[in-house]
Amino acid sequence: MNVEELLLQLSSAQSMSEERLDLLMRCRADLDNVMKRSAREKEDNIKYASLKLVLKLLPVLDSLDLAAKHDEGSKVLYMQLLDILSGEGLMPIEAKGVRFDPYRHEALFQVERQELEEGIVAEEIQKGYIFNSHVIRFSKVAVAKR
Amino acid sequence: MSKIIGIDLGTSNSAAAVLIGGRPTIIPSAEGTSIGGKAFPSYVAFTKEGQVLVGEPAKRQSVTNPDGTITGIKRKMGTDYKVKVHGKEYSPEDVSAQILRKIKTDAETYLADTVDKAVITVPAYFNDNQRQATKDAGTIAGLEVVRIINEPTAAALAFGLDKVGEHKIMVFDLGGGTLDVTIMEIGEGVFEVRSTSGDTQLGGRDMDERLTNFVLGKFKQESGIDLRGDSMAMQRLREAVEVAKIELSSVMQTNLNLPYITADAGGPKHLSMTLARSKLDELIQDVIERCRGPMTQAMKDSKLEKSDIGKIILVGGPTRMPVVQEFVKGFMGKEIERGVDPMECVAMGAAIQAGVLGGEVKDLLLLDVTPLSLGIETLGAVTTKLIERNTTIPTRKSQIFTTAADNQTSVEVNVLQGERPLAKDNVSLGRFTLVGIPPSPRGIPQIEVTFDIDANGLIHVSAKDLATKKEQRITITAPHKLSKDEIDAKIKDAERFAADDLKRKEEIEVKNAADSLVYASEKMLKEAADVATAEQKEKIGKAIADLKNAQTGGEISEIKAKTESLQTAIYELSAAMYQKAAQEQQEKQQTQQGAGQEPGQGQTDQTVDADYEVVNDKK
Numbered sequence: 001m002n003v004e005e006l007l008l009q010l011s012s013a014q015s016m017s018e019e020r021l022d023l024l025m026r027c028r029a030d031l032d033n034v035m036k037r038s039a040r041e042k043e044d045n046i047k048y049a050s051l052k053l054v055l056k057l058l059p060v061l062d063s064l065d066l067a068a069k070h071d072e073g074s075k076v077l078y079m080q081l082l083d084i085l086s087g088e089g090l091m092p093i094e095a096k097g098v099r100f101d102p103y104r105h106e107a108l109f110q111v112e113r114q115e116l117e118e119g120i121v122a123e124e125i126q127k128g129y130i131f132n133s134h135v136i137r138f139s140k141v142a143v144a145k146r
Numbered sequence: 147m148s149k150i151i152g153i154d155l156g157t158s159n160s161a162a163a164v165l166i167g168g169r170p171t172i173i174p175s176a177e178g179t180s181i182g183g184k185a186f187p188s189y190v191a192f193t194k195e196g197q198v199l200v201g202e203p204a205k206r207q208s209v210t211n212p213d214g215t216i217t218g219i220k221r222k223m224g225t226d227y228k229v230k231v232h233g234k235e236y237s238p239e240d241v242s243a244q245i246l247r248k249i250k251t252d253a254e255t256y257l258a259d260t261v262d263k264a265v266i267t268v269p270a271y272f273n274d275n276q277r278q279a280t281k282d283a284g285t286i287a288g289l290e291v292v293r294i295i296n297e298p299t300a301a302a303l304a305f306g307l308d309k310v311g312e313h314k315i316m317v318f319d320l321g322g323g324t325l326d327v328t329i330m331e332i333g334e335g336v337f338e339v340r341s342t343s344g345d346t347q348l349g350g351r352d353m354d355e356r357l358t359n360f361v362l363g364k365f366k367q368e369s370g371i372d373l374r375g376d377s378m379a380m381q382r383l384r385e386a387v388e389v390a391k392i393e394l395s396s397v398m399q400t401n402l403n404l405p406y407i408t409a410d411a412g413g414p415k416h417l418s419m420t421l422a423r424s425k426l427d428e429l430i431q432d433v434i435e436r437c438r439g440p441m442t443q444a445m446k447d448s449k450l451e452k453s454d455i456g457k458i459i460l461v462g463g464p465t466r467m468p469v470v471q472e473f474v475k476g477f478m479g480k481e482i483e484r485g486v487d488p489m490e491c492v493a494m495g496a497a498i499q500a501g502v503l504g505g506e507v508k509d510l511l512l513l514d515v516t517p518l519s520l521g522i523e524t525l526g527a528v529t530t531k532l533i534e535r536n537t538t539i540p541t542r543k544s545q546i547f548t549t550a551a552d553n554q555t556s557v558e559v560n561v562l563q564g565e566r567p568l569a570k571d572n573v574s575l576g577r578f579t580l581v582g583i584p585p586s587p588r589g590i591p592q593i594e595v596t597f598d599i600d601a602n603g604l605i606h607v608s609a610k611d612l613a614t615k616k617e618q619r620i621t622i623t624a625p626h627k628l629s630k631d632e633i634d635a636k637i638k639d640a641e642r643f644a645a646d647d648l649k650r651k652e653e654i655e656v657k658n659a660a661d662s663l664v665y666a667s668e669k670m671l672k673e674a675a676d677v678a679t680a681e682q683k684e685k686i687g688k689a690i691a692d693l694k695n696a697q698t699g700g701e702i703s704e705i706k707a708k709t710e711s712l713q714t715a716i717y718e719l720s721a722a723m724y725q726k727a728a729q730e731q732q733e734k735q736q737t738q739q740g741a742g743q744e745p746g747q748g749q750t751d752q753t754v755d756a757d758y759e760v761v762n763d764k765k
Contacts, residue, residue: 026506030167033258059404062382066406070414100210102191102203107210108377119210125378140381143210 047132050088057085058129058137065127093128095121095139104128106138116144150263150292150504151253152496154300155242155280157220158322159185161493162249164257165501170304170494176252177202185489186252190244191215192231200248216241221346223283224276239279243286250289264289265500267492270296270328271342292503298328299337300495301461304486308335313456316444318474320437321462323349327440329448329455341447343440348433350464356429358387361402361419369415371408379407383417394423395466427469434473441477458482463489516541517633520597520605523560523569525550526654532597535565535637544596546612553585557593559609561622565640567651580609580618588665653702660693660709667716677723682715689715 061081067074082090093104100107100119111122121141128139151173154161162173175186189204192214199207208215214231222238229236246264253261268280277294284291298317302308307315312333319326326344330337361383366372373379386402393400404417445452458478464470465488475482486494516539521531524547532543549557558579564572583591592612599605608619640647667690671683678686689712696704 022505027167034167036258037256059382059386063405067414070406070409100207102199102207106206107208108381109209126381138206142377145210 048134051131051136054085054088054090054131055136057081061085062126089132091130093130093135093139095124095128095141097121100141100143104130104135104139105141107143108140109142110145111142112146113144114146118145120144148260148262149257149506150265150500151249151261152300152493152498152500153246153249153264153266154297154493154496155220155245155266155268155283156188156321157218157324158188160188160245160249161185161490162253163490163493163497164253165497165504165506168501168506170497170501172490172493173249173253173256175201175248176255186245186249187217188220188245189215189217190219190241192234194232198244200244224273224279239283239286242280242283246284246287246289250287262288262290263292263500263504265293265295265496265503266291267295267297267300267496269326269342270298270330270339271326271344272296293499295496295499296328296337296339297326297461297492298330298339298459300492300499301459302330302332302337303495303498304491305457305459305483307332307457307459307483308337314340314448314450314454315457315459316441316455316478317459317461318437318441318465319461320464320470321349322351322464323347325349325437325440327437327444329444329450340450341444343444343447345436345440348436350462352433353430353464353467354384354388354391356433357391357421357426358384360425360429361387361417361421364419365407365417369410371410371415373408376408379404382407390421391426391467394421394426395468398423423468430469434470437470437473438477441474452478452480455480459491461488461491516599518563518636519565520575520599521562522547522595522607523562523574526658527569528651528654529562529564529567529569529572532595533599539599540601542596542598544594547593547595549583549586549588549591549593552587554588554591555583555585556581557583557609559595559607559618559620561605561607561620565637566643567647568654571643571647575605575622576607576620578607578609578618578620580611580616582614582616583611584613656702656706656709657697660697660705663709663712663716664690664693664697667712670716670719674719674723677726678719679722682719682722686712686715686719 061078064074064078064081068078095105098121100121105121105128108125113120113122116122120143121139122144123142124139125142126137126140128135129137149164151162151164152170154163163170164173165171186201187205189199189201189208191199191204191207191211193199193207193211194214204215205217208217216229216231216236219229219238219241223242225238227238229238229241246266250261250264264284266280266284268277272280280294281291297319301317301319302315307313312331314329314331317326317328317330319328324344324346325348326342328342329340331340332338362373373383382404386404390400390402399420399422402417402419402421406414407417408415455478458474458480460471460474460482465474471482516533516535516537519531519535520533521529524530530545532545533541547557556579558577560569560577561575562569562572563575566572580593583593594610594612596608596610597605598607605622606619607622608617610617667686671678671686675683689708693705693708693712696708699705
């Protein structure tokens with residue numbers, strides 16, 4: 001084997017080692033990031049563990065809210081359920097009378113209201129909720145226009 | 147080393163993915179992380195206050211700002227069309243750039259790294275102008291578009307169809323509002339589009355509408371009230387209908403319950419009905435039927451026969467519905483490909499392409515997994531798993547075992563592959579014997595068994611006596627190359643027999659526990675001869691005899707009962723021993739502690755094992 005061949009072999013081995021080192025570093029970086037993210041997600045999971053159930057209970061809360069208009073018993077039930085859910089971190093979003101905010105409200109339509117400034121929420125069609133500082137359901141609203 | 151991301155820039159929704167550890171992973175939008183929504187709605191809004199909103203918030207405010215909200219801009223890409231908003235003009239590229247910039251920012255948050263390169267997908271029928279416009283939109287957003295690829299190509303990549311040789315495929319992409327059918331040819335990593343066809347006004351939205359109208363009609367029939375005018379009721383209804391539609395993809399029927407939906411003079415009214423999948427299928431039959439035209443057209447244009455098509459891929463949310471899948475299957479007379487989320491596969495395929503371009507996807511990185519669990523046989527012919535199935539290789543795991551009998555000088559290692567708890571139900575890959583263990587009481591020797599699977603799938607198993615450092619090893623070269631079907635069958639078997647197997651395993655454990663208790667008790671009687679009263683000795687002796695009898699009888703419940711009574715008898719004795727030890731200690735003031743802690747006594751309770759016994763778990 002002559003010098004040239006050896007040099008060729010050397011350079012191919014070198015480039016392969018560089019390539020592998022690069023891949024190794026990528027893998028390491030990936031792993032490191034995955035671990036960081038998984039730690040973060042774990043924290044979130046604990047914080048939002050009850051989120052799924054709370055989300056499923058929102059329609060029940062809506063129904064009880066509506067029923068409360070008809071009888072006193074349902075009103076008590078509504079308050080009881082709301083109390084429990086607030087304890088878990090659920091909070092209703094303020095809507096009627098405040099300025100429309102696309103980060104908390106969802107506009108379904110506009111209504112003409114002379115007494116209200118344009119862009120103010122005129123009606124709340126469905127209550128929105130915040131759960132541990134995240135909006136889990138946007139307030140469905142009608143927005144005033146002149 | 148920043149990553150290249152893959153972007154599915156859609157008409158109504160966009161999505162992005164990135165390769166992490168060689169696996170395409172969907173990038174969640176900043177708003178969507180808590181609600182589980184991962185997509186970016188393709189909405190851009192310019193508010194009167196001069197704010198720019200993109201994605202979810204833009205969509206939510208669209209009715210209050212119809213002139214300032216832009217969606218569906220993809221349909222205008224590559225044209226001279228300009229959107230005029232509040233006196234300013236925006237090109238389709240400008241608007242798309244806003245969406246891309248939002249994706250870039252959210253991806254950077256997710257990855258905690260800068261992102262400046264992307265692969266973007268476009269429909270197969272996009273011309274050069276449209277492709278160039280998409281590329282320009284990327285540039286405006288601060289992204290270098292390293293490649294534009296076709297959406298069906300990306301979907302095929304996500305399904306791994308580029309790796310299975312030459313064939314022809316159909317990609318059926320039914321979205322919220324459009325249908326695209328593409329016939330492609332794949333060979334040696336080259337994707338060639340043979341034909342495309344579609345319908346720009348057909349999709350999931352039509353289906354929702356059908357179902358909502360049906361529910362409205364039925365409620366009116368029953369109560370005489372039309373809910374159409376009641377926006378609050380309509381909102382609740384639409385949400386419930388959407389949930390019901392999704393549920394009906396996995397169950398045959400579901401309930402729609404909306405109490406207090408409205409009220410009339412007679413008091414509150416409730417909406418409650420059962421929806422069957424068959425009803426939904428019937429309602430949307432004509433929507434689905436409209437897919438037939440584009441499919442026929444695409445086949446005709448491709449000049450291929452249905453039998454030429456090797457694989458069918460479904461893309462888009464509505465293709466999750468069984469009735470849609472059945473329709474496509476029926477039309478083509480062929481099974482469809484499964485395994486990748488139809489909503490995410492385009493973005494995922496783009497991410498795979500990005501990985502290839504970024505040099506991340508190489509053969510070296512294609513890590514394999516062990517299809518079945520690996521372990522060894524232990525006391526009572528039980529399989530003790532060391533490496534669980536689906537573990538990514540290369541991997542290595544050690545565990546320490548011990549002997550099952552006094553003066554045992556050799557152990558046999560039987561290497562097993564399979565999911566069943568009992569050794570005889572699994573495949574033995576090989577066995578070897580480690581000899582020369584110094585004679586000692588059972589439970590004392592420490593034998594470290596190590597499984598090492600290298601990148602080529604070769605399994606090296608070694609057993610080492612930690613006292614003498616004697617070692618014996620075996621390399622299993624062809625670990626039973628099983629076909630995918632065989633592997634699936636084995637996993638199914640394990641599930642089917644799970645209850646039976648568990649029972650048998652428990653029985654063996656009861657027997658093993660009895661065995662070790664007898665051994666421990668006899669040893670203890672000998673050692674504590676001076677402490678035990680004659681009465682205690684007799685009681686324990688009888689309990690041991692009873693248990694031995696039960697063992698010969700083989701009745702599990704009997705063995706269990708006798709084990710317990712022997713245990714009680716032993717506890718009395720050990721309590722007495724501790725008491726005595728405490729007394730002695732008091733008398734001697736100090737000296738050594740814990741005279742009751744005879745060596746070996748602590749370990750006898752939890753014998754599970756074999757030829758050996760699990761002492762500790764060392765990775």
